[in-house]
Amino acid sequence: MNTTLPVVPATPAGERPRLDARGTSTRGHVRASWGVLGFIASDTALLAGYALLGHVSAHAVLMYALAGLGLFGTYRLGIALGWHQRLRGMLLTLVMTPLVSLQLLGTAFWVPQVGLLMLMTLIPTVAMTALILPTRYLGALCLLLGACSAMLVATHGAALSLPMQAGAEAALTAIWFTMLLGRVATLSVRGTQLRNALTQKSADLAEALQKLEAIATHDELTGLLNRRAAMAMLANEAQRADRSGQAFSVALFDIDHFKQVNDTLGHATGDEVLRRYAAAMLGATRAADRFARYGGEEFLLLMPDQPQVHGALQVADRLRLLTAQHPWHEVAEALAITVSAGVATQRPGETTAQLLARADGALYAAKHAGRNRVQAG
Numbered sequence: 208m209n210t211t212l213p214v215v216p217a218t219p220a221g222e223r224p225r226l227d228a229r230g231t232s233t234r235g236h237v238r239a240s241w242g243v244l245g246f247i248a249s250d251t252a253l254l255a256g257y258a259l260l261g262h263v264s265a266h267a268v269l270m271y272a273l274a275g276l277g278l279f280g281t282y283r284l285g286i287a288l289g290w291h292q293r294l295r296g297m298l299l300t301l302v303m304t305p306l307v308s309l310q311l312l313g314t315a316f317w318v319p320q321v322g323l324l325m326l327m328t329l330i331p332t333v334a335m336t337a338l339i340l341p342t343r344y345l346g347a348l349c350l351l352l353g354a355c356s357a358m359l360v361a362t363h364g365a366a367l368s369l370p371m372q373a374g375a376e377a378a379l380t381a382i383w384f385t386m387l388l389g390r391v392a393t394l395s396v397r398g399t400q401l402r403n404a405l406t407q408k409s410a411d412l413a414e415a416l417q418k419l420e421a422i423a424t425h426d427e428l429t430g431l432l433n434r435r436a437a438m439a440m441l442a443n444e445a446q447r448a449d450r451s452g453q454a455f456s457v458a459l460f461d462i463d464h465f466k467q468v469n470d471t472l473g474h475a476t477g478d479e480v481l482r483r484y485a486a487a488m489l490g491a492t493r494a495a496d497r498f499a500r501y502g503g504e505e506f507l508l509l510m511p512d513q514p515q516v517h518g519a520l521q522v523a524d525r526l527r528l529l530t531a532q533h534p535w536h537e538v539a540e541a542l543a544i545t546v547s548a549g550v551a552t553q554r555p556g557e558t559t560a561q562l563l564a565r566a567d568g569a570l571y572a573a574k575h576a577g578r579n580r581v582q583a584g
């Protein structure tokens with residue numbers, strides 16, 4: 208009678224069993240079914256004790272045991288037929304809870320001298336349900352069970368009792384209570400496990416989202432912000448500048464004769480040059496500045512705190528010089544890398560596309576003027 212539904216145990220770490228939609232493995236349900244059998248056995252033993260003391264009939268104990276075995280069989284059949292997967296892991300709850308409740312209430316109607324124990328045993332059963340079942344089902348189940356309980360009290364109220372006459376009876380009842388407490392405690396543990404699992408899941412999700420964001424906004428080779436992120440940043444900066452009236456500057460850098468690096472030293476060396484260049488520029492720019500990979504060997508520097516073109520030109524030229532002075536021989540003997548840059552400072556009413564076009568024009572001019580130089584657009 209004390210057949211509170213057991214908690215479906217988690218799957219041991221490292222195994223990859225078939226999971227239902229709620230992440231419970233078939234093996235977990237099988238283990239839970241053994242738990243059901245354990246409850247049936249312990250309840251039957253206690254009831255047999257009451258029968259020996261003459262408090263309930265042996266017939267009632269036998270019926271209880273048979274009903275319990277029927278429940279166990281139904282559960283195992285459900286698992287064998289894959290119901291736990293079809294019912295999205297709610298087999299225990301959707302099928303077993305009403306059946307167990309039926310068993311408990313039926314016994315209470317039939318053997319009201321243990322009726323109060325049956326009603327109390329309903330509590331952890333419903334609590335288990337509340338952990339899993341959607342609210343609308345839970346509400347319906349509670350209404351149904353409430354109506355049945357009310358009917359039980361209305362029709363058998365006076366007869367409902369706790370077996371406590373003899374000392375041995377009281378001892379059995381105390382054991383029953385202790386078992387009930389154990390089941391409620393197990394449910395609380397399960398609730399905590401579920402909450403922890405949820406917390407872990409949302410932490411994993413947040414981490415995955417962060418990784419996705421990083422992938423979406425960063426260039427894989429250099430780790431710099433990619434063009435998409437750079438354009439978004441530029442748009443934000445333009446909005447800020449519109450509001451504050453404080454202009455900003457951009458510089459487009461392009462590695463000189465980079466094709467030759469690839470052609471003579473190989474693509475891998477070309478990649479290494481790009482990586483080193485990016486790292487060197489990141490280390491040399493201010494925290495407020497943003498350095499992004501704009502294209503293949505083209506880079507964009509956003510300078511929010513450079514409202515004057517001469518200041519922006521100085522920054523860009525410092526970076527140009529740093530590039531020329533970088534120990535490129537560490538990458539390949541006799542390797543020398545220079546960059547050309549075009550700088551533009553935002554003009555009132557100018558769009559980011561117009562601003563970039565001016566910077567690009569200046570870069571083109573720098574290339575044509577001989578490379579390894581910076582020009583303003």
Ligand SMILES: Nc1nc2c(ncn2[C@@H]2O[C@H](COP(=O)(O)OP(=O)(O)OP(=O)(O)O)[C@@H](O)[C@H]2O)c(=O)[nH]1
Nearest residue numbers: 461462463464465466467469474477478503504574
């Ligand atoms: N290794 C490597 N090469 C790249 C990458 N992206 C673009 N490139 C190469 O960069 C080279 C750019 O060549 P061009 O546009 O002709 O320019 P350039 O040789 O730098 O000449 P100038 O810009 O006129 O000085 C091409 O060979 C591209 O294949 C990359 O991720 N890795």
